[in-house]
Amino acid sequence: MQANTFLNWVNQNLSTAGKEPIDTLVTGFADGTKLVPLVEALQGRKLGRLNKPLTEHHRLENINMALQALAEDNVRLVNIGAEDIVKENVKLILGLVWHMILKYQIGKTSKIPSKKLMLYWVQAVIPSLNIINFTTDWNSGIALQ
Incomplete structure (x- = not known):
């Protein structure tokens, strides 16, 4: 995909x-x-x-x-x-x-760094998961469902 x-x-x-x-x-x-x-x-x-x-x-x-x-x-x-x-x-x-x-x-x-902008977007789309980084917060795979 x-x-x-x-x-x-x-x-x-x-x-x-x-x-x-x-x-x-x-x-x-x-x-x-x-x-x-x-x-x-x-x-x-x-x-x-x-x-x-x-x-x-x-x-x-x-x-x-x-x-x-x-x-x-x-x-x-x-x-x-x-x-x-x-x-x-x-x-x-x-x-x-x-x-x-x-x-x-x-x-x-945007003037905001790309990685930070992506993180803001993920937080807005799935606020219930409280994602604060692109490493350990993705380990469980729950955010990808």
């Missing part, structure tokens, strides 16, 4: 940039030719010239261009590098997309 939601968000942003959608998050970013246009659409600027992804080196350069632009825009990149995307590491790719959503979708509408 999370992957489908993230995929829809990515494809919506790609379509506003006039780009074709991707089929899956795992393979869709593996050569960087969709990740760079996505970042360009989110940041509203051109990043540079894409390489034709003929070799792994070209794929890595494309992805590094996007990751560098995200890092410069203060998107949190935790333990993810171009190699992880080329090797299609699902968990890290989902984390990357989540941080892009936090920065460019949730964070753009």
Whole structure:
């Protein structure tokens, strides 16, 4: 469900940039030719010239261009590098997309930090659970029901 939601968000942003959608998050970013246009659409600027992804080196350069632009825009990149995307590491790719959503979708509408804004939303939606963090308060799984 999370992957489908993230995929829809990515494809919506790609379509506003006039780009074709991707089929899956795992393979869709593996050569960087969709990740760079996505970042360009989110940041509203051109990043540079894409390489034709003929070799792994070209794929890595494309992805590094996007990751560098995200890092410069203060998107949190935790333990993810171009190699992880080329090797299609699902968990890290989902984390990357989540941080892009936090920065460019949730964070753009408020001066409140994205994580705090999400916490306020969860507290408003399920006040009976008294959720005060995104770690231990989720351990029981009750908030996910």
